[in-house]
């Protein structure tokens with residue numbers, strides 16, 4: 001581990017990673033390595049999470065091709081030195097901004113989109129001109145193993161390396177000094193990462209989780225809301241950081257919305273426990289945690305599970321205790337608590353129990369409601385009249401705020417995250433004496449005229 005970090009530091013100091021051409025070549029290479037390994041990646045994702053080829057491809061491969069293409073297209077423009085204005089007090093000077101890579105970066109990723117969430121930050125690291133060490137999750141065993149062998153085969157470890165392991169290995173890594181840490185994972189581990197990074201004053205991005213609400217108002221298109229909530233909740237069997245965690249629905253449309261939700265669950269995932277296209281829960285530990293949330297409770301719908309295949313049927317829960325684990329912990333599985341509200345202020349109050357969600361989804365046609373929700377609730381990002389898809393565009397920076405994280409990535413935001421902005425003032429030899437001591441009264445009078 002130490003040797004790899006050392007090698008990366010030397011390689012970075014050789015300046016080889018910095019030229020625009022090198023960065024573009026490496027992004028092109030990364031894309032062709034992914035293309036070459038597509039079938040193996042989809043197989044590993046199927047083994048780890050039971051993802052169908054379709055789901056695996058769009059959420060973990062296709063989205064990366066888009067990101068790489070976007071990066072290659074705009075990198076020449078973003079990498080240019082940018083001239084900015086210079087105030088008159090700096091008479092006959094020029095000012096410019098230039099971006100430089102941080103150096104040796106550490107990318108720590110979770111198990112739910114194990115390929116995507118390791119490679120997407122890597123695209124930013126490469127685009128910025130850094131070296132990278134990726135520490136994927138110990139739970140997504142097959143994808144992690146593949147990621148390691150793929151990278152080893154195609155990239156030198158002094159440039160990109162994958163180090164595997166769990167808590168212990170991650171902590172060993174964190175004891176070392178990095179130039180940037182990009183972490184995706186849970187809130188408690190995010191706090192550990194930040195604490196460790198603080199020892200070396202290493203800047204961090206924290207992409208965390210939390211409870212993301214879906215709010216459906218009285219005027220919503222009920223059928224479309226139901227369809228898109230079911231899509232967002234059951235994608236990867238609910239194991240998505242931005243999945244609608246719980247549903248707040250206006251009392252007047254509650255029954256109709258639930259009826260439609262059930263209709264779409266059955267349309268999308270017929271016989272879920274034996275359906276090969278319905279994903280499984282990552283591990284026994286995560287499966288048991290989810291079962292404990294519904295055990296001894298009567299679901300409105302669903303509630304079945306099969307421990308042997310680690311599958312839990314889509315489950316709807318009503319009569320939810322706002323102080324119980326269903327409404328205080330991130331669910332991260334196919335269980336949807338449903339709570340009704342009469343006035344929007346009640347919905348806002350419920351959201352405030354778990355402040356600063358990573359995502360928020362609002363279903364309404366009323367622009368005033370849209371404005372009120374967006375202004376009154378602090379959250380990372382979201383959709384109006386849809387779920388999940390705000391993260392599938394390189395034009396919308398993605399990330400959380402407060403409890404749900406800090407920093408942004410995707411597209412230009414990734415490039416900016418993985419580079420430091422240097423501000424340069426370029427002076428001519430022309431010199432004005434006014435700035436130099438002795439600071440006489442006469443000079444004081446003159447300088448006061450400049451700053452009004």
Ligand code: NAD
Pocket residue numbers: 108109110111112113117135136137138165166167170171184185186187189190192206207208209210240241242330332358400405
């Ligand atoms: P996790 O925090 O348990 O693990 C993430 C990474 O941290 C793994 O690589 C793991 O090995 C490492 N790790 C775990 N415990 C550690 C410790 N004590 N010290 C140091 N490192 C440790 O998260 P997870 O269970 O893999 O993923 C699920 C969580 O990630 C959910 O909360 C979800 O919302 C969040 N998530 C967020 C995003 C996002 O983009 N914001 C995306 C996916 C998942």
